[in-house]
Amino acid sequence: xxxxxTVAPRVSDWKLFVDLESMGYDCAWAADSQMLYSDAYAxxxxxxxxxxxxxxxxxxxxxxxxxxxxxxxxxxxxxxxAPGRVFxxxxxxxxxxxxxxxxxxxxxxxxxxxxxxRALLHGEEVDYTLDGERHEIRFLHPDQGFIDVxxxxxxxVAADGPLALKAAGAYGDGRVCSHNQTRxxxxxxxxxxxxxxxxxxxxxxxxxxxxxxxxxCVLQPGxxxxxxRVIDEVGPMAAATxxxxxxxxxxxxxxxxxxxxxxxLWEEYLAFTEKMAAPLSKRYQQIHLGHCAFLPAEERRFxxxxxxxxxxxxxxxxxxxxxxxxxxxxxxxxxxxxxxxMSQARRNLKDxxxxxxxxx
Numbered sequence: 001x002x003x004x005x006t007v008a009p010r011v012s013d014w015k016l017f018v019d020l021e022s023m024g025y026d027c028a029w030a031a032d033s034q035m036l037y038s039d040a041y042a043x044x045x046x047x048x049x050x051x052x053x054x055x056x057x058x059x060x061x062x063x064x065x066x067x068x069x070x071x072x073x074x075x076x077x078x079x080x081x082a083p084g085r086v087f088x089x090x091x092x093x094x095x096x097x098x099x100x101x102x103x104x105x106x107x108x109x110x111x112x113x114x115x116x117x118r119a120l121l122h123g124e125e126v127d128y129t130l131d132g133e134r135h136e137i138r139f140l141h142p143d144q145g146f147i148d149v150x151x152x153x154x155x156x157v158a159a160d161g162p163l164a165l166k167a168a169g170a171y172g173d174g175r176v177c178s179h180n181q182t183r184x185x186x187x188x189x190x191x192x193x194x195x196x197x198x199x200x201x202x203x204x205x206x207x208x209x210x211x212x213x214x215x216x217c218v219l220q221p222g223x224x225x226x227x228x229r230v231i232d233e234v235g236p237m238a239a240a241t242x243x244x245x246x247x248x249x250x251x252x253x254x255x256x257x258x259x260x261x262x263x264x265l266w267e268e269y270l271a272f273t274e275k276m277a278a279p280l281s282k283r284y285q286q287i288h289l290g291h292c293a294f295l296p297a298e299e300r301r302f303x304x305x306x307x308x309x310x311x312x313x314x315x316x317x318x319x320x321x322x323x324x325x326x327x328x329x330x331x332x333x334x335x336x337x338x339x340x341x342m343s344q345a346r347r348n349l350k351d352x353x354x355x356x357x358x359x360x
Contacts, residue, residue, distance in 0.1 A: 001329045002026040003357050004337035005349060006059045006213060008036070008293040009043035017047035019346060021054040023353040027211075029059025029089055029337055033096040036291055041074045048081035056082055059213070059337065060089035060158045060176055062096040064105040068113045069128065069137060072120035076139070076147035084151040089176055089211075090117070091158030095240075098247050099288045101281075107163035114157065114171035123149040156209060162192050169196025174209025174334070180259075180312030183331040186210070190332065211335040212328070216314035216321065217348060218355045225305045225315050233344040234313055235295035235303045241311045242269050242302060243287050250284075259310035269302055293342045314338075318355045325360060 004027035005020050020028050028047065030040040040058050047056055056078065061071055071090070079086040090113075092104035105113070112129075119126035125138035142149050157168035158176040168175050175193065177186075190204075197204040215237035217230045224230075245266060248254045258266045278286040290296050295303070314321045314336070325336065340348035 001325060001333070001360065002211075002335040003353075003360075004029060004055075004211065004335050005345075006031055006337045006339040007043075007345070008339070008342050009038045009040055010342065011038040011043050011046070013342075014043050014046035014050070016345060017043075017054065017056070018050050020349065021051045023350055024357060025054060025349070025353065027055040027057070027087075027335065027337065029057055031292065031339075032058050032061045033099065033291070034062070034065055035096070035099045036288070036293065041078060044078045044086075045081060048078050048086070051082070053085070055085045055087060057087035057156070058089045060091040060156070062093040063090055063110055063113050064093045064097055064102075067130070068116040069120060072117050073139070073147060075153055076121065076149050079148040079151055079153050080145065083148050086151075087154045087156055087173075088117075088121070089156045089158065090114070091176070092164070094244070094247070095288065095291060098284055099291070101284055103251075107161065107167065110164060111167035111170070114155070114167050118155060118171045121149055121153045121155065154209065156211060159193075160189075165189055165192040166196030166199065169193030169198075169204055170200045170202065173205075174211065176211050176213060178312065179212040179214030179314075179328075179336070180310065181212070186332050209334045210332060211337055212312075212333050213337050213339060214312050214314055215340060216338050216352050216356070217340075218321065218351050219315065219317055225308055226303065230315060231295070231300060231303045233340050233348045234308065234315065235300060236290055236292050236341045237339045238303050238307050238311055238313060239290075239295055239299050240292050241307065242266075242299075243291060246270070246273060246287055247284075259306075261306045262304075262310050265302060265304060265307060272298075272302075292339055295341065318359060321352075321356050322360060325356070 006029040009030045017028050030044050032040040075088045092110050094104050097104050116126050116128050128137045154173035156174040156176050157172035159165045159168040194204045215234045217233045245258050276286050
């Protein structure tokens, strides 16, 4: 099991990546959301120039807001600074697009995006269509120090639906998923990705990487899962699931993603959102306020034990957390990546490193 951290990147706090390396984390992912955080690539450049061991990448980059050649160029530039320890996490933009009132990229265009991206990051020439016109493109100066495509840049695809999973199998080196997935769902997803790989004449490698995004807090003796300290550290990430459920509900009334044990909580949250000051046409802005970075005071009451359990949070004693990790590793997860509240990140992650990772 590898241990990573997803950072809600603030450019003035780039030294957090240096601290994560000192703490012993394997990977650091810079979240990419243009209306919420600093630019992921700018922060990664600072991190790359000031670290020597930790692997660095996007977690995850938003396909719809950058052309595929631009995304390839950006991560290849980071790879020039930290050759061989850079990866690209990429997704359709569930939050980054919805915070602008837009839908994520559709599966078909996303698949084509990944095809172009993979070819360019392998130093190949590829046919590329823009504005209805198809042309052959390639990096013209790969050996002049502008970018690095000689050292591999693994592509980790955020995917859940069958079409996205097939695209991940066809063009990815790994998958990013949520942490609360069952063994059966993980295995089914792997089967679908193998189908996608086979369709393009590829065999899914044995070391195909599966990273799960989650959060953690090591409980102190006698402390409850909903103590003020715990909510301070994990509240933003737990609340993001409520935002996710709300987006699906607004789209077509779909509540199938709402966890059974959180149905009552969901009804309370829905009533809460209906009283928001923002009109419905702009409510997505208020819904995503603080998303994964900080917790608005009025949302604090929704961080319950049921929500933490339902979203797969690693909250417990060191022994309990280690048992959860062993179970998830046996299910096929390769990496756990943690996303704590920004203000509590160093304390939360240092505690986890000393009390869990050191014993794992």
